[in-house]
Amino acid sequence: MCGIVGLHLKTPRYHDVLGHLLSPMLDCMGTRGSNSAGLAIYGEPVPQGFFRYSIRIDGVDSTEEMKSVVTALVEALSDDLSATVTCERLRPDGAVLVAPETVAAVSSCIRTRRPDATVVAFGRHVEVVKDVGAPREICLRHEISNRTGFQGIGHTRMATESAVTTDHSHPFAPYPDLALVHNGSFSNHATVRRRLEKEGITCVTDNDSEVAARLVARELGKGATLEVALKHMGNEMDGFYTLLVATGTEFAVMRDSFACKPLVVAETDDYVAVTSEYVAMTSLPGIETATVHEPMPEEIHVWGR
Amino acid sequence: MGQVTAVAVAPGAPATPVTELDCASMTTREVNATLRQLPPGSTARIVNVQGRHNIAVGLSHHLDIEIDGHAGYFIGALGDGPSITVNGFVGWSLAENLMSGTVRVLGNASECCGATSHGGAIIVHGDASSRAGISLKGAELAIGGDVGHMSGFMAQAGTILVGGNAGHALGDSLYEAVIYVAGSIASLGSDARIEELTEDDVAAVTSLADRAGFDHISPQDVTRVASAKQLYHFDALREQKY
Numbered sequence: 163m164c165g166i167v168g169l170h171l172k173t174p175r176y177h178d179v180l181g182h183l184l185s186p187m188l189d190c191m192g193t194r195g196s197n198s199a200g201l202a203i204y205g206e207p208v209p210q211g212f213f214r215y216s217i218r219i220d221g222v223d224s225t226e227e228m229k230s231v232v233t234a235l236v237e238a239l240s241d242d243l244s245a246t247v248t249c250e251r252l253r254p255d256g257a258v259l260v261a262p263e264t265v266a267a268v269s270s271c272i273r274t275r276r277p278d279a280t281v282v283a284f285g286r287h288v289e290v291v292k293d294v295g296a297p298r299e300i301c302l303r304h305e306i307s308n309r310t311g312f313q314g315i316g317h318t319r320m321a322t323e324s325a326v327t328t329d330h331s332h333p334f335a336p337y338p339d340l341a342l343v344h345n346g347s348f349s350n351h352a353t354v355r356r357r358l359e360k361e362g363i364t365c366v367t368d369n370d371s372e373v374a375a376r377l378v379a380r381e382l383g384k385g386a387t388l389e390v391a392l393k394h395m396g397n398e399m400d401g402f403y404t405l406l407v408a409t410g411t412e413f414a415v416m417r418d419s420f421a422c423k424p425l426v427v428a429e430t431d432d433y434v435a436v437t438s439e440y441v442a443m444t445s446l447p448g449i450e451t452a453t454v455h456e457p458m459p460e461e462i463h464v465w466g467r
Numbered sequence: 468m469g470q471v472t473a474v475a476v477a478p479g480a481p482a483t484p485v486t487e488l489d490c491a492s493m494t495t496r497e498v499n500a501t502l503r504q505l506p507p508g509s510t511a512r513i514v515n516v517q518g519r520h521n522i523a524v525g526l527s528h529h530l531d532i533e534i535d536g537h538a539g540y541f542i543g544a545l546g547d548g549p550s551i552t553v554n555g556f557v558g559w560s561l562a563e564n565l566m567s568g569t570v571r572v573l574g575n576a577s578e579c580c581g582a583t584s585h586g587g588a589i590i591v592h593g594d595a596s597s598r599a600g601i602s603l604k605g606a607e608l609a610i611g612g613d614v615g616h617m618s619g620f621m622a623q624a625g626t627i628l629v630g631g632n633a634g635h636a637l638g639d640s641l642y643e644a645v646i647y648v649a650g651s652i653a654s655l656g657s658d659a660r661i662e663e664l665t666e667d668d669v670a671a672v673t674s675l676a677d678r679a680g681f682d683h684i685s686p687q688d689v690t691r692v693a694s695a696k697q698l699y700h701f702d703a704l705r706e707q708k709y
Binding site for chain 1: 517518519520537539540556558559577578596597615616617
């Protein structure tokens with residue numbers, strides 16, 4: 163069992179309180195998974211030609227130490243890349259840096275300078291926070307309730323098929339502004355992972371959901387729309403799943419052909435909310451008058467900006 | 468504890484004390500423990516449910532319970548006697564393993580409603596999602612609207628009445644339960660077949676629709692779905708393929 167939550171804001175009304183609305187949703191779904199959690203939050207874009215890089219740096223003990231580590235990393239990256247690199251947000255586990263959109267070059271420089279650093283996500287809009295522990299504590303630690311933006315997706319994990327580590331936590335974000343969270347289990351992920359490896363696409367974990375994320379990423383990279391990419395993923399992968407996937411412009415849900423894993427969608431004039439269980443959306447303003455429904459098996463619903 | 472005792476003021480009727488339980492100030496355990504302690508025949512109203520799971524479960528005596536608002540999973544499950552009405556939607560597994568009593572939902576019900584229920588009546592005025600009446604063991608399940616895919620899966624005994632349309636694989640691997648559908652059937656599951664409607668069937672549907680309060684069903688026009696009984700035994704000698 164795992165829990166998924168998502169909020170796609172159709173109007174700017176709640177942009178300033180996105181994190182404040184998402185935090186109790188994630189906390190509530192701690193009942194479906196309490197060993198790790200994560201969120202992808204989509205805000206206003208950084209300038210053209212740049213990406214936000216959500217970077218985790220392991221083994222740093224204090225805020226002060228993190229501050230000096232990140233300051234040094236920003237200076238080093240600026241030199242290495244001969245480009246403007248800034249720190250947008252200092253986090254307890256690392257930082258959000260703004261650097262050129264050349265992901266391979268930036269990632270390579272980060273790895274060289276800090277072998278203990280991991281690029282968790284990148285894109286003009288997205289920031290990804292993921293961690294091990296109770297969802298409520300993760301939200302507090304990362305001050306999620308202060309985040310602003312136009313959409314966010316989250317996941318509470320009860321691991322059933324691979325280890326409980328930060329890397330194994332959701333969301334998986336292997337493509338610019340793509341983030342995917344999954345409730346369920348894929349049965350043929352090892353086969354598909356080997357197939358992807360032959361194409362030069364490497365997973366960093368043995369997690370089944372990462373394979374799905376990399377398949378969607380591959381299709382998006384070929385120019386597919388999110389809906390087409392998800393259909394393709396559904397054709398290649400077997401298993402039980404409810405997926406919640408976001409990009410810089412889209413927000414989508416998909417259920418497997420048996421609809422084994424739950425999903426509730428609520429829509430008002432201001433937002434689309436999706437959660438594993440209705441109880442996780444009762445904290446939202448105006449939920450009493452929302453249109454609530456459950457997507458059918460194999461249905462893909464996409465909302466755009 | 469948010470427990471308040473008020474008096475119902477229906478004009479002309481004798482005043483009945485109503486125990487009001489407020490989920491905003493009570494845990495689910497407190498709500499259920501309070502219900503369990505009420506004398507048989509009592510009336511209770513549960514408010515501010517906000518999608519909470521496991522409300523009014525495991526009650527083994529007659530109570531009249533009204534749940535105000537949308538509720539979560541397993542509402543009224545394991546009940547043996549209570550009469551429960553939900554003024555809203557419910558989540559998965561409504562009245563799972565009900566033994567006796569009535570559980571009525573005025574909105575829609577999510578997946579697996581009435582799963583494994585042995586007795587009593589489960590009535591949903593709206594739609595039910597997939598796997599409605601899965602492994603039914605003797606209860607009556609009446610859905611005013613549509614049911615999703617794989618409803619009646621492996622149902623062993625009891626009756627399912629669908630006032631609207633049924634989704635794919637209806638009645639897959641049915642045993643002795645009987646399904647009546649007023650609308651269309653997307654597809655039948657393995658070993659389910661359509662059978663001729665008898666006078667007894669019409670009488671059974673009339674009675675259940677009356678008790679459910681459904682006036683949109685013509686009992687003589689429903690479709691009867693029951694087991695073809697070809698999957699009861701594995702018979703290698705007859706070259707059955709599985």
